[in-house]
Amino acid sequence: MTCDEADILLHALIDGELDAGHAREVENHVAACKRCTADLKAYREMKAAVTTADVRFTAPSHLRQRIEAAIPRSRGTSRRSLLAGFAMGSVVSAIAATGLVAIVLRDDDERRIASEVVSAHLRSLQAGHLTDVLSTDQHTVKPWFNGRLDVSPPVIDLTALGFTLIGGRLDYIDGRAIGAVVYKRRAHVINLFVAQTPNATHSAARTEDIQGFNIRRWRDHGLSLWAVSDLNADELAEFSEKFEKAMQANGNG
Ligand SMILES: [Zn+2]
Numbered sequence: 001m002t003c004d005e006a007d008i009l010l011h012a013l014i015d016g017e018l019d020a021g022h023a024r025e026v027e028n029h030v031a032a033c034k035r036c037t038a039d040l041k042a043y044r045e046m047k048a049a050v051t052t053a054d055v056r057f058t059a060p061s062h063l064r065q066r067i068e069a070a071i072p073r074s075r076g077t078s079r080r081s082l083l084a085g086f087a088m089g090s091v092v093s094a095i096a097a098t099g100l101v102a103i104v105l106r107d108d109d110e111r112r113i114a115s116e117v118v119s120a121h122l123r124s125l126q127a128g129h130l131t132d133v134l135s136t137d138q139h140t141v142k143p144w145f146n147g148r149l150d151v152s153p154p155v156i157d158l159t160a161l162g163f164t165l166i167g168g169r170l171d172y173i174d175g176r177a178i179g180a181v182v183y184k185r186r187a188h189v190i191n192l193f194v195a196q197t198p199n200a201t202h203s204a205a206r207t208e209d210i211q212g213f214n215i216r217r218w219r220d221h222g223l224s225l226w227a228v229s230d231l232n233a234d235e236l237a238e239f240s241e242k243f244e245k246a247m248q249a250n251g252n253g
Contacts, residue, residue: 004186009134015128078095102233117193131169133167156247193226196224214233
């Protein structure tokens with residue numbers, strides 16, 4: 001395990017999100033590495049400081065009275081209408097939940113979706129958000145998606161080809177849950193977002209630059225794929241070419 005890999009896992013370790021095997025791997029690395037020992041200590045101290053900091057503030061009662069006096073008394077907000085509101089809320093939640101399996105994205109607004117893809121990439125880089133399932137084994141990552149998505153994304157181990165499989169996660173693009181497969185090239189994270197598309201035609205990959213990130217998108221086997229990274233355009237193209245080739249060889253992942 002390299003320091004870069006360990007660094008991603010340290011946060012998960014602190015938050016108790018690692019399985020025993022991965023936790024042991026990280027701990028073994030930390031035991032032998034001064035830099036990661038120092039990082040782990042710093043992360044633990046930061047977490048402890050945030051946990052113990054008294055950030056709750058109780059407003060004085062005169063402030064509460066002034067606010068209550070300033071708000072007009074609402075008429076007719078009975079407990080019943082409140083409960084009806086909650087019931088409606090749970091209907092909406094239920095509909096949103098069924099959205100989890102409907103991962104067909106429209107292609108009409110490509111620019112907006114591309115910028116959502118970049119936002120999702122940025123979100124994923126925040127500590128603890130990169131992977132829901134952390135594994136370098138495609139036979140662990142692939143089944144993890146089954147049951148969470150109608151169509152689980154092709155998970156292809158490209159480690160031997162220079163792109164390390166890190167894991168996968170559920171993400172949200174265009175208000176829908178889709179699968180993201182996570183790779184690393186040196187210190188660069190590559191998020192590969194995969195969604196079903198009603199458009200079955202194959203479209204060749206092309207790269208664009210959005211907000212300083214390279215985003216490479218293509219369509220294949222009824223899937224829309226976006227690879228996003230701060231990796232340079234040439235290497236990201238290399239990634240998508242190797243992925244496409246492997247996908248063909250694997251018979252669609
Ligand atoms: Zn280290």
